Amino acid sequence: MPALFSRRLHRSDYLLTAAYWSLAVLVILPTYVREDGWARALGAMFYNVVLDTGTVLALVFGLLPRFMQRGRLGSSLLLALAAAGLSGVLYLVGYDVVLGKYHGAWSLTYLIGGIIAHARSYGILAVLLIGKRYFEGQQHLLLAQKAQAESELKSLRAQVDPHFLFNNLNILYALIQQNQEEASHFLSCFSSLYRYLIRHKDADLVPLEEELRFANEYIYLLGHRFGTAYQFERTSLPAPAELAGLFVVPGTxxxxxxxxxxxxxxxxxxxxxxxxxxxxxxLVVRHRRAPKRTAVESMGTGLSNLRERYRLLAGREPEVQADEFFTVTVPVLKM
Structure with a gap:
């Protein structure tokens, strides 16, 4: 679920980090001053804040999201070991320079000691940020489940719109009388479209490649219904290999x-x-605005529900620009 352990920093993350250091400085700085004097203490405190904050941000917003991705466990473990080693080196070397301490001979035991000592230093801030992101993720999940439960019946009714169904059945009937081969192809696309909707009705995300195939079938049905009144043009279509790992909300x-x-x-x-x-x-869908002369009764729930689902699942919303042209830009999610 994208909302949990994402790579994006929120305003509340900055506020929590600032609040933590506001309290931690009051506890740590006096100890540095007593042992090493003001000059060294201020340098050590500054180094402590920078190193610990950088380490925690790399852990919470770099390593943890990577661990959550499929197929990256091995490389993530190697990266975590390398990061731990670098953390220990920076801790030992930094305090050797700033405070003139840790003059021991370099060895594996000495490095491990530095890694452990640094972990104790940044551990509280790491736990606070990880806990915060976890509870935020759970809250987003509950909201998403609630929104899905409330909109599921509406979504299904919209997807199995009786007008859309009967219009296409009438088209199919006419095709059977005129061109059985075309009728067979029409029925194949029609049934494939509904299988897709039913199969993914409970899914949060679907592969972009599948959504594009669904769109092709949907456009084919629209072409039979409206003739050449609407022309659909696809641009900037990536190669199939580039679509791997890209996801969108089903039915977008x-x-x-x-x-x-x-x-x-x-x-x-x-x-x-x-x-x-x-x-x-x-994904960007764009067309010249040409409102129908007779106003269409609409609750406006389709785009609104889509915007809400993207906000809950990805922390981003589709962007709508309405001027001479109507343009909707929907984020594509990488997993």
């Missing part, structure tokens, strides 16, 4: 494409061009 493109044909007019003499740009970091 259905919501965006459905909004286009629901709220905008197009005709065969003046088709509405809809572009779908696929980038490694985002």
């Amino acid at each position: 493109l259905q919501v965006l494409l459905e909004n286009v044909v629901k709220h905008n007019r197009g005709d065969e003499d003046n088709p509405l061009l809809v572009t779908l740009a696929v980038r490694p970091d985002a």
